[in-house]
Amino acid sequence: MGRPTDADTAGLFHPAWWHPKLNNDEDYEPDRPACGPANNYVGMIRLCRDHLTTMIVTHEAVHAALAAYRLTIMQDVQLGDDCLEHEEALAHLVGDLAGQVFSVLQVARETVKVG
Numbered sequence: 001m002g003r004p005t006d007a008d009t010a011g012l013f014h015p016a017w018w019h020p021k022l023n024n025d026e027d028y029e030p031d032r033p034a035c036g037p038a039n040n041y042v043g044m045i046r047l048c049r050d051h052l053t054t055m056i057v058t059h060e061a062v063h064a065a066l067a068a069y070r071l072t073i074m075q076d077v078q079l080g081d082d083c084l085e086h087e088e089a090l091a092h093l094v095g096d097l098a099g100q101v102f103s104v105l106q107v108a109r110e111t112v113k114v115g
Helices: 054-072 085-111
Strands: 011-015 043-047
Touching: 011 054, 043 054, 054 085
Parallel strands: none
Antiparallel strands: 011 043
16 A cells, blocks of 8 residues: 555544444344444544645545444445445545535635625
């Protein structure tokens, strides 16, 4: 994989929950509940101060939302049962779209006189 680049370290979602089926546990027991922290957080989003953009924050929020969805609604969201290439593609798409929308809104806000 090589050295991480700025793009690799701009943001990261760490899931706090562990689910035996989702983690390919060989000793998977269907009746065994998922394990998580006492505070019920779904995970932690780590962000780099120098890269706090709408695109990066939204991208990581997609990963957090999918982790919560897998744990509470459906394990396989038709993107696979883990953060693989399909989920990463969706997170990039949503992040890019959110970034573009906010860029357009910012330009529109700057061109309209208020008050």
